[in-house]
Amino acid sequence: MNLELDGKNVLIVGGENGIGAAAAKRFVAEGSNVCIVDKNVSSSNDNIVRIRCDISDRSQTEALPDAIKTILPTVDCLVHTAAIGSGSFGFPFTNIPIEKWQKVFEVNVLGMANIAYAIAPIMIAQQSGSMVFLSSVAGQIGSQTDPPYSASKAANLNFAVCLARDLAGSNVRVNSVCPGMVQTQLNQNVWQAWLASVPMAQHLSYDVWAKQKIDKLVPLGRWQTEDDIADTILFLSSNRASQITGQTINVDGGYVMR
Secondary structure, eight states: OOOOOTTOEEEEETTTSHHHHHHHHHHHHTTOEEEEEESSOOOOOSSOEEEEOOTTOHHHHHTHHHHHHTTOSOOOEEEEOOOOOOSSOOSSGGGSOTHHHHHHHIIIIIHHHHHHHHHHHHHHHHTOEEEEEEOOTHHHHTOSSOHHHHHHHHHHHHHHHHHHHHHGGGTEEEEEEEEOSBOSHHHHHHHHHHHHHSOGGGOOOHHHHHHHHHHHHOTTOSOBOHHHHHHHHHHHHSGGGTTOOSOEEEESTTSSOO
């Protein structure tokens, strides 16, 4: 299927690694013009322009539109993948110091809002655009693994629907993609936090721990890859999804079924 993304101008927030980086490569392969926004940027020679920005810092996100104008004439597609976890294993939730909630919400919730405030006016002015926000099945099931992260992802899902309703009249679509089990650094951080919370006798290697989770939780019985998620992001960003807005798409091997 030709997604007709050739020549589209794409802004990927959190695109320096993980799912965001996979999406960036996919868009470039489709002929899109890609600009990455990230707190830490590289100097890779990959035809991708980069802007350094801490999305939890409002002054930095307020400066983004002017920076983007020097690179992209329009923003046809926004892909937001930036997020952090608490770094603690949250079962029970009292294992996590209350102070850690603030940083997670600053990045995951206020960071999303800061980007929406920066980019929505651009799309409203051009009367077109697509926004795809990366959330998580954790935001739907109330995962006990990392309650601050889980709660922030639920907030992301809710705010994306608010945006979809607000922006529909400007021909701007907004959708969420929820990965299930992906072997990203964030997932490995969860394992490390779990490892630190249990006695030595219960320790498992990452591969064994991860396989047990997959066998227990994922009906299709395998990991989702970063490219699996990226493929869905590209579809939702394309005109092939022109009638899809305000939706949450799970790419999770059947982890959450409705």
